[in-house]
Amino acid sequence: MDRAAIVEENFLRRVAAGDMPEGAPAAGPLGNADAVGLFHAQCLSRALDLQSRAMQSKRQGFYTIGSSGHEGLSAIAWALRPTDTAFLHYRDAAFQIARSMQVPGQNPAWDMLLSFACSSEDPISGGRHKVLGSKALNIPPQTSTIASHLPKAVGAAYAIGAAKRLRPEHTEFPEDSIVYCSFGDASANHSTAQGAFNAAGWAAYQSVPMPLLFCCEDNGIGISTKTPTGWIAANFQNRPGIKYFHCNGLDIFETYRVAQEAAAYVRSLRKPALLHVKTIRLYGHAGADVATSYLPKAEVEAQEANDPLLHSVRLLKERDAAAPSDCLKIYQDTRKRVARIAGEVVTRPHLKTARDVMGSLIPPKRHCASTNGPSEAARAEAFGSDLRAMGEPQIMSKLINWAMTDLMLTHPDIVMMGEDVGLKGGVYGVTQKLQQRFGADRMIDTLLDEQSILGLAIGMGQNGFTPMPEIQFLAYLHNAEDQIRGEAATLSFFSKGQFTNPMVLRIAGLGYQKGFGGHFHNDNSIAVLRDIPGVVLAIPSNGADAAKMLRECVRLAREEQRVVAFLEPIALYPMRDLHEDKDGGWMQTYPAPDETIALGEVGLDGDGADLAIVTFGNGTYLSHQARKVLEARGIKTRIIDLRWISPLPKDALTAAVEGCKNVLIVDETRHSGGVAEALMAHFHEIGVARLARETSEDSFIATGPAFAATMPSAESIAEAALALVEGAR
Structure with a gap:
């Protein structure tokens, strides 16, 4: 027999024989009726684990990571309120079941079995993944989380206090x-977890409200790498800002009492705590995992002898809450009920087409209260002397700053966060004066941890805010990209649009900075953003476009609940001149606050039929310089500014190149994995006859005089265009 069958046989035999494991006597405030109810939840969790394995053996189920050994978490759910948002570990079925008992109209056995079967009727993910989660129970879905959900839990806790002060609409x-x-x-050892613990403690140390209860379920097993005895306690007992609680998760009475104490501490003081719950893990990690292949058999058997269900039977007997025979009947009846429901569940429909699967990739739209924008008096107070400068051409960084000011005046739910965005006003001055205009609650200077910045944004987005996190440099995003890929972008997908975390992620990036920072401050790789399904990626090339596109990005986040990345080309922040010194050719005046550029709307400059240059960002600026050379050679050129990189605006591009004999793609990202690859494929598919591309080399960027040596230049663009056009003559 496999270990799951052995554990069940031992449970049935030992309960019938009255052979219970030793343990502390039942004590604490948990009432007898509630204790019996929690035993029902524990039995259902166990029955679901066993049924998942039976379903998989018949190819009717697709997930066997179970909660057996962690059933004591049911008592923690009982100690909390169902309105307390819960980001759950994947072994917390008993928690979700116990919480469902607190909310009328729930059917956890049916719902969770639908999830095991990947049925399209699964109420949380619609058959896209086996996840714990429920909108009615305030449990956002998590997949096989390895600490990636901790930063957003910190953000969600912060958002509770922030919402009391700022009161967002949603x-x-x-x-x-x-x-x-x-x-x-x-x-707990993952860098993501350590960053979250540090951020929570850092906030609490400064008396920032942080009503967050961490819970470490300590079964001592990291598959092949064990957790050393005492490691979790040593790590957390004296951590600054986080109160430590400990309980034996095999004892539902003790667990409930300590969880109540921990929750009361967090709720009353608005400070974070960590509840360290000692658990065991029964069976292997999942159905295909054989625990005895990496653990001594004697150790596995010792864990099995400490089955939490056996402890619950003992405790219920001691409290005269239920006799062992009653407990045995509850267990057996639950097993039969789950098997019966599973027989019905496996007949339910599944997702079949790509359209079915992708149905929740894009979040649903939501109603937002209409606004006419700020009054002239409010604008005058916020902008001050800047109002008089709006009629004069300005650099990109100034126009982005003014656009953010108008947006924050219009939408009180916008909150910005990042390194140096407040007091300093950003590395390049883009957020100057915004903290003076809107206060530290809306312009949050964060600690230096990109995972925490994005986690803060995700958590606040789930509580009705429109977060605008800033990543100081594009290269810094790679420290935390999973917060977008694995958390923010997947939430709607795995919840059928029931949970969302809209945001506008501002990133300063791309190359062409003169003599500063090398590859870590000049990064021209955006593939990590382009290949995340559902994420909108925008790159402006001039100040007026930047202002209008940023307004559209905020609309997409607020009204369509999208995750949007707005990548601002650093080298173009201060750009004034185009062809000659002091010609002011790359400055624009501030567009009226109601002017926008819609998602998918490309920029078209000129109507030349000889050549279309398709580009974006710095490439647009350089292509305008190159066009002067080309037109002097009689080559009539139009420049198409892509603006929206993801999703690629294919229809607009097709229309923009119509009637043109040659198309040159200018791509400042890399030759391999760059934007040009997608553009070349699109134009080839629609039959554009002559194509060429001018890209950056597959290289990092150097500091000093060679800062632009690996990337397109006005000269190289002109040369590539001449070779394409004149080679056709």
Whole structure:
């Protein structure tokens, strides 16, 4: 027999024989009726684990990572409120089941079995993944999380206090709620987890409200890498800003009592705590995992002898809450009920087409209260002397700053966060004066941790804010890209649009900075953003476009709940001149606050039929310089500014190159994996006859005089264009 069958046989035999494991006597405030109810939840969790394996053996189910050994988490759910948002570890089925008992109209066995079967009727993911989660239970879905959900839990906890002060339109969390976030002992070692613990403690140390209860489920097993005895306690008992609680998760009475104490501490003081719950893990990691292949058999058997269900039977007997025979009947009846429901569930429909699967990739639109924008008096107070300068051409960084000011005046739910965005006004001055205009609550200077910045944004987005996190340099995004890829972008997909975390992620990036920072401050790789499904990527090339596109990005986040990345070309922030010194050819006046550039709308400059240059960002600027050379040679040229990189505006591009004999793609990103590859494929598919591309080399960027040596220049663009056009004559 496999270990799951052995554990069940041992449970049935030992309960019938009255052979219970030793343990502390039942004590604490948990009432007898509630205790019996929690035993029902534990039995259902166990039955679901066993049924998932049976379903997989018949190819009717597709997930076997179970919660067996962690059933004591049901008592923690009982100690919290169902309005407390819970970001759950993947072994927390018992928590979700117990919470469902607190909310009328729930059917956890049916719902979770639908998830095991990947049925399209699964109420949380619609068959896209087996996830714990429920909108009614305030449990956002998580997949096989290895600590990646901890930063957004910090953000969600911060958002509760922020919502009391700023009151966004779409607030989800009650003002007196707390955030619960559970994870495994092995996950506690992940850098993402450590960053979240540090951010929570850092905030609490400064008396920033942080009503967050972490829960470490410590079964001592990280598959092949064990957690050393005492490691979790040593790590957290004296961590600054985070109160430590400990309980034996095999004892539902003790777990409930300590969880109540921890929740009361967090709820009353609005400070974070960590609840360290000792658990065991039964069976292997998943159905295909054989625990005895990396753990001594004696150790596995010792864990099995400490089955939490056996402890619950003992405790219920001690409290005269239920006799062992009653417990045995509950267990057996639950097993039969789950098997019966599974027989019905496997007949339910599944996703079949790509359209079915992708149906929740894009979040649903939501109603936002209409606004006429700020009054002239409000604008005058905010802008001050800047109002008089708006009629004069300005550089890009100034126009972005003014656009953000108008947007923050119009939408009080916009909150910005990042390194140096407040007091300093950003590395390049783009956010200057915004903290003076809107206060530290809306212009948050964060600690230096990109994972925490994005986690803060994700959590605030789930509580009705429109976050605008800033990543100081594009290269810094790679420290935290999974917060977008694995968390922000997947939330709507895995919840059928029931949970969303809209945001506009501002990133300063791309190359051409003169003599500063080398590849870490000049980064021309954007592939990491382009290949995340559902994420909008925008890159402006001039100040007026930047202002109008940023307004559209905010609309997409607020009204369509999208995750948007707005990449600002650093080298173009201060750009004034185009062809000659002091010609002012790259400055624009500030567009009226109601002017926007819609998603997918490309820029078209000129109507030349000899050549179309398709480009974006710095490439647009350089192509305008190159056009002067080309037209002196009699080559009539139009320049198409892509603007929207993802999703690629294919229809607009097709229309923009119509009637043109040659298309040159100018791509400042890399030759391999760059934007040009997608553009070349598109134009080839629609039959544009003559194509060429001018790209950056597959290289990092150097500091000093060679800062632009690996990237397109006005000269190289002109040469490539001449070779393309004149080679056709």
